[in-house]
Amino acid sequence: MDQFITAFLKGASEKNFQQLAMEFLPQYSALISKSGGMLSPETLSAIHYALQEGRLSDVMNQIQEAISAAENAVLEVAVIGESGTGKSSFINALRGLGHEEAESADVGTVETTMYKTPYQHPKYPNVIFWDLPGTGTPNFHTDTYLDRVGFANYDFFIIISSSRFSVNDALLAQKIKDAGKKFYFVRTKVDSDLYSEERTRPRTFRKEQVLQRIRDYCLSNLTDIGVSEPRIFLISNFDLDAFDFPKLEETLLKELPGHKRHMFALLLPNISDASIELKKHFLQEKICLEALKSGAMSFIPFMPFISGFDLPQQEQCLKDYRSYFGLDDKSIEEIAERLETPLEDIKGQLKCLDFWSFVKDDSIIARARSAGEAFCSVKGGLGSSVVQALKVYYMRTQFLNVVVEDAKHLLRKMETVNIA
Structure with missing residues (x-):
């Protein structure tokens, strides 16, 4: 994942668009090797040609259209x-x-x-x-x-x-x-x-x-x-984790169109660590694409101030991940009932419920970093692109990893109760 983001930013910063276009497809293929991705062959072709000509705004638009199609797929x-x-x-x-x-x-x-x-x-x-x-x-x-x-x-x-x-x-x-x-x-x-x-x-x-x-x-x-x-x-x-249900999931994911594949992956139940990891894989692809989109967009001066990954968006991102993995408030209440455990005890075991623990940092280093980010955003160009892409990538990845860890924790507790 890191290599995918780094290679893209390096190619864009050096304006070596021919090389970037040539490397994009194999890098993306490696990224989605497990179950296929959300970008259609037509979208990949459009991105390839846009990169060859150095049209980063078109790349941004293509990625945004693909993400929107996945989020609104019927x-x-x-x-x-x-x-x-x-x-x-x-x-x-x-x-x-x-x-x-x-x-x-x-x-x-x-x-x-x-x-x-x-x-x-x-x-x-x-x-x-x-x-x-x-x-x-x-x-x-x-x-x-x-x-x-x-x-x-x-x-x-x-x-x-x-x-x-x-x-x-x-x-x-x-x-x-x-x-x-x-x-x-x-x-x-x-x-x-x-x-x-x-x-x-x-x-x-x-x-x-x-x-x-x-x-x-x-x-x-x-x-x-x-x-x-x-x-x-x-x-x-x-007992969905038994027998061929995981194989059915894998088959359907491979054979659905990209944007619908992503939607189907999100609705799959958390029946095992493997199913949770599969869902995580699809979201990691989306994170990479969102980071690339943010990086391409941030070449434009002041753009991060207009549509950057700010606190409200970060909080909503964490809520979305919680919902994808069955850790929204309603689902947690239902799990507590099934486990016959006080709701507060269940909440106390989950790290993903405290949004501010992820983003609150009043240290001098954090303040300096924030000031540097603002300065880069005003100027635009390479500095702004790198800062915003890495910010989106690492913060979303942090949210995702913690939610996945909590989902696996609750799954193990549920399995213990079912065995008993």
Whole structure:
């Protein structure tokens, strides 16, 4: 991360824009190597040409447009399944809601979805999960189903079953493929299958063998009814970190467009240290882009005074990170209830709640640094660019690291309670 920022500032300061343009793409590729980034190929190309010609203002505009697109992305997910397959539980899990909460999707063994039903994410209103009628319902007709549910609006389709996938599922998958959309088969309730198998065959029970048998059965089932190379994910809606849910996350993140990939990463639940680190990775990319944007903008005299990273923006940044990782005030209250621990005791264990501990520094060095920053901002140019880029990068990174540490701490406490 540091090398990415440093190389960009060095190239810009030396006005070696040809070299900067040549190095930008490989540096960015290294930055996003884990799960892809938010910049589209078109945006990367535009930035490349702008750098070649030394148009830093255009670079700034391209980055700002990409960040805005990611923050305002609309993501609509279609979830298809028959009654009792765990469709509603799957939707609730991705929305971070328990089944008894007022906004949760209805869960039951009878068909509760005869028409498409939208469920908005409680934190991200632009993210909507659509509960669609299953292929076994009376209203299902292969030739008209996708048009009737408005297939063009959905970013991808999840086809859910808790046992075997049907011929109708296969026909629907082919229709989705023909329409140019992505689809994924999700086999739910594997935890129940494992429990039943262990109860009935305690001496010969082998977890991995049972899981492989379920996977092979689904593959054979779908292949026999005409689906070539189906992608199947075995999950438990009540234990998301187990089985294939992390693999499903990774697959979706890789295959979504950049701006929607970022939005999807933010809504993923904190089910493990790995899932928290994945979300952190996406935010680190955004931090780097925001730092570059700030650095490019700060070449202009007085610009940091107009749109710099000041105290109100810093406080909002920390609040946003807390929300992304489920550490906003409402979420902390819910965690305290689940842990049956006094709210103040939980708050006392979290470092991210005290904003002023990050920014309050009345030392002589801090005052001198502030004066130097103001002087550079008036002049603009290289000095201002370096100061502002590093300020944005290091302060946001500090916020992010502390929030991630707190999120992992609470996750471990929750895991302890669940084990007990």
